[in-house]
Amino acid sequence: MTLIAPLATAPIPAEDDRASPYVDLSPAMTPVQALAESNRCLFCYDAPCIKACPTGIDIPAFIRSIATGNLKGAATTILSENIMGGTCGRVCPTETLCEQSCVRNRAEDRPVAIGRLQRHATDRLIDGEPAHPFPRAAATGKRVAVVGAGPAGLSCAHRLATLGHEVTVFEAKAKSGGLNEYGLAPYKMADDFAQREVAFILGVGGISVEHGRKLGADLSLDSLRADFDAVFLGVGLGSNNRLGIPGEERAGVEDATAFIERVRQAPPGQPPAVGRSVVVIGGGNTAIDAAIQAKRLGAEDVTLVYRRGRAQMGATAWEQELAQTEGVVIKTFAAPSVIGETDITFERTRLTDGKLSGTGETFTLQADMVLKAVGQKLSADALDGLQITGGKIAIDEAYRTTLSKVWAGGDCVATGEDLTVQSVQDGKLAALAIHSHLTA
Amino acid sequence: MADLSSTIAGIRSPNPFWLASAPPTDKAYNVVRAFKAGWGGVVWKTLGEDPPVVNVSSRYGAHLDTDRRMIGFNNIELISDRPLAVNLQEIIEVKRDFPDRAMVVSLMARIEEEAWAGLARRIAETGAADGLELNLGCPHGMCERGMGSAIGQVPEMVEQVTRWVKNAVNLPVIVKLTPNITNILWSAEAAKRGGADAVSLINTVNSIVAVDLDAMAPTPVVDGKGSHGGYCGPAVKPIALNMVAEIARNPDTHGLPVSGIGGITTWRDAAEFLALGATNVQVCTAAMTYGFKIVEDMIGGLSNWMDEKGYRTLDELSGRAVRNVVNWNDLNMNFSTKAVIDPALCIDCGRCHIVCEDTSHQAIRIDAGEGRRVFTVVNEECVGCNLCSHVCPVPDCITMVPEQTDLPYVTWPNDARNPMRVPEAAE
Numbered sequence A: 001m002t003l004i005a006p007l008a009t010a011p012i013p014a015e016d017d018r019a020s021p022y023v024d025l026s027p028a029m030t031p032v033q034a035l036a037e038s039n040r041c042l043f044c045y046d047a048p049c050i051k052a053c054p055t056g057i058d059i060p061a062f063i064r065s066i067a068t069g070n071l072k073g074a075a076t077t078i079l080s081e082n083i084m085g086g087t088c089g090r091v092c093p094t095e096t097l098c099e100q101s102c103v104r105n106r107a108e109d110r111p112v113a114i115g116r117l118q119r120h121a122t123d124r125l126i127d128g129e130p131a132h133p134f135p136r137a138a139a140t141g142k143r144v145a146v147v148g149a150g151p152a153g154l155s156c157a158h159r160l161a162t163l164g165h166e167v168t169v170f171e172a173k174a175k176s177g178g179l180n181e182y183g184l185a186p187y188k189m190a191d192d193f194a195q196r197e198v199a200f201i202l203g204v205g206g207i208s209v210e211h212g213r214k215l216g217a218d219l220s221l222d223s224l225r226a227d228f229d230a231v232f233l234g235v236g237l238g239s240n241n242r243l244g245i246p247g248e249e250r251a252g253v254e255d256a257t258a259f260i261e262r263v264r265q266a267p268p269g270q271p272p273a274v275g276r277s278v279v280v281i282g283g284g285n286t287a288i289d290a291a292i293q294a295k296r297l298g299a300e301d302v303t304l305v306y307r308r309g310r311a312q313m314g315a316t317a318w319e320q321e322l323a324q325t326e327g328v329v330i331k332t333f334a335a336p337s338v339i340g341e342t343d344i345t346f347e348r349t350r351l352t353d354g355k356l357s358g359t360g361e362t363f364t365l366q367a368d369m370v371l372k373a374v375g376q377k378l379s380a381d382a383l384d385g386l387q388i389t390g391g392k393i394a395i396d397e398a399y400r401t402t403l404s405k406v407w408a409g410g411d412c413v414a415t416g417e418d419l420t421v422q423s424v425q426d427g428k429l430a431a432l433a434i435h436s437h438l439t440a
Numbered sequence B: 001m002a003d004l005s006s007t008i009a010g011i012r013s014p015n016p017f018w019l020a021s022a023p024p025t026d027k028a029y030n031v032v033r034a035f036k037a038g039w040g041g042v043v044w045k046t047l048g049e050d051p052p053v054v055n056v057s058s059r060y061g062a063h064l065d066t067d068r069r070m071i072g073f074n075n076i077e078l079i080s081d082r083p084l085a086v087n088l089q090e091i092i093e094v095k096r097d098f099p100d101r102a103m104v105v106s107l108m109a110r111i112e113e114e115a116w117a118g119l120a121r122r123i124a125e126t127g128a129a130d131g132l133e134l135n136l137g138c139p140h141g142m143c144e145r146g147m148g149s150a151i152g153q154v155p156e157m158v159e160q161v162t163r164w165v166k167n168a169v170n171l172p173v174i175v176k177l178t179p180n181i182t183n184i185l186w187s188a189e190a191a192k193r194g195g196a197d198a199v200s201l202i203n204t205v206n207s208i209v210a211v212d213l214d215a216m217a218p219t220p221v222v223d224g225k226g227s228h229g230g231y232c233g234p235a236v237k238p239i240a241l242n243m244v245a246e247i248a249r250n251p252d253t254h255g256l257p258v259s260g261i262g263g264i265t266t267w268r269d270a271a272e273f274l275a276l277g278a279t280n281v282q283v284c285t286a287a288m289t290y291g292f293k294i295v296e297d298m299i300g301g302l303s304n305w306m307d308e309k310g311y312r313t314l315d316e317l318s319g320r321a322v323r324n325v326v327n328w329n330d331l332n333m334n335f336s337t338k339a340v341i342d343p344a345l346c347i348d349c350g351r352c353h354i355v356c357e358d359t360s361h362q363a364i365r366i367d368a369g370e371g372r373r374v375f376t377v378v379n380e381e382c383v384g385c386n387l388c389s390h391v392c393p394v395p396d397c398i399t400m401v402p403e404q405t406d407l408p409y410v411t412w413p414n415d416a417r418n419p420m421r422v423p424e425a426a427e
Helices: A031-038 A048-052 A059-067 A071-081 A085-091 A104-108 A114-128 A151-162 A193-202 A221-227 A256-265 A285-296 A317-325 A420-439 B028-037 B084-097 B113-124 B155-168 B184-193 B234-249 B267-275 B285-290 B292-309 B351-359 B387-391
Strands: A143-147 A166-171 A207-211 A230-233 A253-255 A277-281 A301-306 A329-332 A334-339 A343-352 A355-366 A369-372 A406-408 B006-008 B011-013 B017-019 B041-047 B060-064 B070-075 B102-107 B131-135 B173-176 B198-201 B205-207 B229-232 B258-261 B280-283 B337-341 B364-368 B373-377 B398-402
Touching (some): A151 A207, A193 A207, A221 A230, A256 A285, A285 A369, A317 A329, A406 A420, B070 B285, B084 B113, B102 B113, B113 B131, B184 B198, B234 B267, B285 B292, B337 B387, B351 B387
Parallel strands (some): A230 A406, B017 B280, B198 B258
Antiparallel strands (some): B006 B011, B070 B229, B205 B229, B337 B398
């Protein structure tokens, strides 16, 4: 087991401090803000924002419903395409999706705040409506197994349930939600939103979740295929890439995903300790989330180091700026070469014709804590019989794997970017494919 | 700099912006604030015979856009509910303090000569009134007592009342007309026959402005019930402009001074009323929406625009558009204009396309561009209806460009396509 305690720990800020990682980064809109912002939407024809949304939400329609005071209708429009519209309104990189294509950018350089409006609408329904908005079709008598209660699995399960099937979800962890619960920064998912959303989704009925059930442990693909009419795999990416450099086993060196999970699962008022000097390695949103959390938990110096340039980072420009606003220093074109007892050494790099190489020049940063965010990969154990291509489960255009009766979606397949919204879309489309198969 | 001083029916004011007879001109406190803010004149809220009327609680209703912008406004308030003597004393004091501003007093009475003449004399005796405005248009409450629009809707009564007042006092008389009629010319002509020095229009439009869907009653709701009221604000401006123009271009009323009223909110609105023949304008809803300060931009904007266009006085501007207001039958059937979309300004919203496609002539084509759609007008299908240019959110992105043709000006009565055309006599 990795020693996760940092070498030196920083004082922890109070729970209700604005700087706490548990405080909402972008608070819910007030009704007045939503009124003003919804009226900025032009109700475009065949709107570019719809095409930019991986789940194809009819964005102008839901925003118009907000403007006319039909908040329930707005939420239903969103959730009918994306049952995790509440999470996506909070965590989607809207600046590279719907809001990037908003036509308001062209003349005004300021898009309609689609993400925040989506949260405004869905919050009202998730928190305020006693009845689930989507009824279930007549029972089909078919049973489907879903492996993984993350965005892809729950999206798939919900859609199958509405179509009249009985669904059993098998989840290894103690809570449902997947990365929504364990992998997203708490300031994006404040007030236990992941669990509230799960409760809402399960409110449709017909879905049972069995926790502590893991493929390869007490579950096998063969038995699921034998016991159910169809199987959906939404297992995500289970393992982290390693740096492969000396010192990686040192105390205070940890995977960023594990750190985020510890921050998310910490009991109220008892957040984990962080180092005074923290170095985060990586350029994706996980690296940004980990760096900001470390800063908000009291680290004096947080440096995010990426081996390529700002333009090549997986994190959007908005995320990068957010980190800098929070006090994170971003260094680029440097790759870690060795982790010392209290520090970490990097070699500067250069990009020549798309090829990255070391320059021989090095620098060293103090590092009580090193957080590794250099990508995740599929845990291929227990996926016997499935074809794996490019590190992902191979599927056809209907989400069908190479094994009969088995479909897959989410981060464990290669349909798009590894985003919550893409996983929700995968789960939805796979459910429709499974439904076609079961009712053919 | 343009001279904005204004004279209508002999009544002078430093600018053409008056506050209409309404709540903003109900008492000295408000009117003093208005004059300090720069308004050129007021029409004091309508006076009646004592005892004063009693108003109900809950008086205004609103027609709002989804972003709460005021489209229209209505009210069920009656005339001044303060004693006549109090109003008259305040009128004297305000006029004394602001002698350069127009002080016109609105009045309303039963359809009896002595009622109108007596009230008019009481006002004239103050020596403070520059003129009178006869309220013959209030479409709610007072009309149920035989006053307001109950008089204004009958041309013979309009003429009679005007004559009674003209005979009683030696003051300019402006007759305020109701739009709740079939033909505005009938009442305008009647006012002129009665001796009116000017007409003002429009009074409010009879309306139910909204329904409270919880109370299931029209707004404003008075203890669970509502009544029709007088509609005003930006939404009524087009109705008012047409009626002003009708009077200006009608031979029998041409030259009768008009004080334009109806949804005037900006200097541009005012310029449009003036262009259609109004001599000055009266404002109420805009002040009730934003306060009196809006007059600053009305004055400044009108002045700057007149300078830009070379109009030195209001007289040079007034009526300039009247000769271009014609009947449909006088329009040129050979004129053709086509929409042109500027791709550099287009923001890719697609609204022009969908409204043309769904509701008009299928004349806007979509092509794939580089990362965006390109919208192009199909000239063969475009009838020049303007719809796309109106719904486009970007100013000047869609312009209407007249086609160059060598065809003569041909009106429908003379158009060869007209089956009812009377052939010209053979030579």
